[in-house]
Amino acid sequence: MVELVAEQVSVTLGRRAVVRSVSARLRAGEFVGILGPNGAGKSTLARALLGLVPSEGAVMLDGERIATLPRKQIARTIAYLPQGQTLHWPLSVERLVALGRLPHLAPYSRISAADREAIARAMRVAEVDALAGRIATELSGGERARVLLARALAVEAPVLVADEPLASLDPAHQLQGMEIMRAEADAGRLVVAVFHDLNLAMRFCDRLLVLDGGRLVADGNPCDVLTPDLLAEVYGISAMFGTGERPGIVPMQRLR
Numbered sequence: 001m002v003e004l005v006a007e008q009v010s011v012t013l014g015r016r017a018v019v020r021s022v023s024a025r026l027r028a029g030e031f032v033g034i035l036g037p038n039g040a041g042k043s044t045l046a047r048a049l050l051g052l053v054p055s056e057g058a059v060m061l062d063g064e065r066i067a068t069l070p071r072k073q074i075a076r077t078i079a080y081l082p083q084g085q086t087l088h089w090p091l092s093v094e095r096l097v098a099l100g101r102l103p104h105l106a107p108y109s110r111i112s113a114a115d116r117e118a119i120a121r122a123m124r125v126a127e128v129d130a131l132a133g134r135i136a137t138e139l140s141g142g143e144r145a146r147v148l149l150a151r152a153l154a155v156e157a158p159v160l161v162a163d164e165p166l167a168s169l170d171p172a173h174q175l176q177g178m179e180i181m182r183a184e185a186d187a188g189r190l191v192v193a194v195f196h197d198l199n200l201a202m203r204f205c206d207r208l209l210v211l212d213g214g215r216l217v218a219d220g221n222p223c224d225v226l227t228p229d230l231l232a233e234v235y236g237i238s239a240m241f242g243t244g245e246r247p248g249i250v251p252m253q254r255l256r
């Protein structure tokens with residue numbers, strides 16, 4: 001069972017302390033949402049969890065320091081969906097999704113039947129089969145986001161780290177994205193996703209990490225974490241909280 005552990009992780013970019021001494025133990029089967037205001041350090045923490053940015057402290061993947069692991073091993077273990085990725089090559093959608101299998105391929109080898117199955121499965125799950133023959137650079141923003149999620153799913157890694165996977169998705173596809181990530185966690189994977197929607201976080205995640213100014217200010221069950229006090233403190237907003245059969249959070253007013 002995979003485990004990803006941040007031990008007092010700090011990241012400095014330029015002269016800015018962007019992530020400050022964040023500790024968290026993330027386990028297989030969890031769907032963890034990383035929330036927080038713009039600039040709070042969420043993407044940087046996600047990158048630090050993958051060993052993509054130099055950090056102080058330690059990130060441990062299954063008990064080993066990620067900084068010491070070969071990139072290919074990390075790429076097989078953690079599928080990464082970066083924020084707002086731009087596509088530069090006019091590949092077909094199917095070929096783009098197939099790139100998700102790269103961490104599994106030996107140099108100069110061809111994709112196997114198992115790779116083909118993984119690609120087909122990822123495209124089916126992300127419901128992008130209909131786009132298979134389209135040129136990826138000609139897709140709409142939302143179509144591109146769904147195809148890139150399919151590429152990350154095609155890795156079939158035990159961990160998925162997705163940075164704003166819901167950006168530019170319509171409400172139905174946002175739900176679909178959350179359902180996919182929920183299902184991945186239910187299948188025993190660790191899913192870590194950065195996003196902003198408080199209601200989707202409340203409904204789908206097992207656990208929320210909230211960053212503010214680079215610090216981890218809350219870590220727990222969504223219902224315990226998303227309180228009026230936290231929203232006031234972290235986002236500077238007041239919100240209306242639904243109850244009973246009508247749960248949900250409606251941001252109402254800026255407080256500062």
Ligand SMILES: Nc1ncnc2c1ncn2[C@@H]1O[C@H](COP(=O)(O)OP(=O)(O)OP(=O)(O)O)[C@@H](O)[C@H]1O
Pocket residue numbers: 013014015016018036037038039040041042043044045
């Ligand atoms: N290369 C860099 N050099 C200096 N500062 C940087 C660099 N990259 C990011 N930052 C700063 O680090 C802070 C955290 O950035 P990060 O992208 O992690 O935030 P975020 O929480 O993901 O924000 P958002 O919700 O807007 O995507 C921001 O203040 C940003 O301006």
